[in-house]
Amino acid sequence: MSVTVRVPAKVNVQLAVGAARPDGFHDLANVFLAVGLYDEVTVTPADELRVTCAGPDADQVPLDRTNLAARAAFALAARRGIEPAVHLHITKDIPVAGGMAGGSADGAGALLACDALWGTGASRAELLAICAELGSDVPFSLVGGAALGTGRGERLTALEVGGTFHWVFAMARRGLSTPAVFREFDRMAEGRTIPEPEASAELLDALAKGDPDALAATVSNDLQPAALSLFPELADTLAAGRDAGALTALVSGSGPTTAFLARDPESAVKIADALRTSGTCRTVRTATAPAPGATVTGRTDQ
Known part of the structure; x- marks a missing residue:
């Protein structure tokens, strides 16, 4: 099997x-x-x-x-x-x-x-x-x-997620090590008081309502400055996506993939096309969210 x-x-x-x-x-x-x-x-x-x-x-x-x-x-x-x-x-x-x-x-x-x-x-x-x-x-x-x-x-x-969100992802020309990004976060945080992490009530409400504009106004990534410090060229990709009409642009997790929220499928296609011709990234993909978790899709008897 x-x-x-x-x-x-x-x-x-x-x-x-x-x-x-x-x-x-x-x-x-x-x-x-x-x-x-x-x-x-x-x-x-x-x-x-x-x-x-x-x-x-x-x-x-x-x-x-x-x-x-x-x-x-x-x-x-x-x-x-x-x-x-x-x-x-x-x-x-x-x-x-x-x-x-x-x-x-x-x-x-x-x-x-x-x-x-x-x-x-x-x-x-x-x-x-x-x-x-x-x-x-x-x-x-x-x-x-x-x-x-x-x-x-x-x-x-x-x-809870109240609707479908449309995303565009731009893949960078090289990778980033997650441990390295966290180390850079720690270096950049030296001497500062770091608040206890807390989920944004406004962001959770935007997800629950399925509201892309509200979600765009509340997304955040504390690792983004560290990722940009290690990979400054990502700023050009973020700017290209914003210029193409993305509601918001951010580094995905520890990077270096950058993520762009679109209002609808047509906007996602436009943003993706602009990123492909921008010369700032390697490849571009569109996807919707949320998606199901790990799922058995096939079993074969041998």
């Missing part, structure tokens, strides 16, 4: 970052919105665990045990006392090192696929606990939709 799971990318419509904790992490108020760009993870029995990958920038994806998909398979197998003897094949469509949780998505996808393949019967709570052990963004990749992540982002509260 093989099992295929589809899992979405995310954009952070609010990313409020607290001061560094003693463990090196940061408390967050992280408003996740899953968007319709997907990776697929297919799991089949094998003699031993191995990882393969295809799709855009697949050559940048690690194929050893550091890959979150591999770590997910090991984590579930260890809990059940079985050998993780599977072939994990990742079909990439989420940008690699782009601030859209592509690696986290693969971890969540592999976990759900292995659970289905092995018939472990793990509860949703157990799967979410394993996700939280794997990384801060992995639990949201499993659940999708919209959610507020607190702690380091792994403690989720589902949020």
Whole structure:
């Protein structure tokens, strides 16, 4: 048997970052919105665990045990006392090192696929606990939709979304390391008092109403100055999208992908076309939100 799971990318419509904790992490108020760009993870029995990958920038994806998909398979197998003897094949469509949780998505996808393949019967709570052990963004990749992540982002509260939001994403010509962006955030914050992160009531209301103008007025990303410090050229991409009519423009998560909110599908097409010809980015994609979380999309008997 093989099992295929589809899992979405995310954009952070609010990313409020607290001061560094003693463990090196940061408390967050992280408003996740899953968007319709997907990776697929297919799991089949094998003699031993191995990882393969295809799709855009697949050559940048690690194929050893550091890959979150591999770590997910090991984590579930260890809990059940079985050998993780599977072939994990990742079909990439989420940008690699782009601030859209592509690696986290693969971890969540592999976990759900292995659970289905092995018939472990793990509860949703157990799967979410394993996700939280794997990384801060992995639990949201499993659940999708919209959610507020607190702690380091792994403690989720589902949020209501009252409509469909239209997004344009511009992929940069190189990646950014999330740890490096957080280190730059800490450097830039030296000597300042960092407030406790808190979700914006106005932003949550805009999501619940499905109001793109209200959402545009309230999005924020505390990591954006750090990302721009490390990758100044992103400012040109943000400006190009705004000039093309985006309601708002922001760096997605730790970057370097930039996100542009459009009022409607026609506006999204116009913004995407302008970004493609701007010379400020590598590729451009459009997507809608919210999107479902990790979902089994195929099972094949062998």
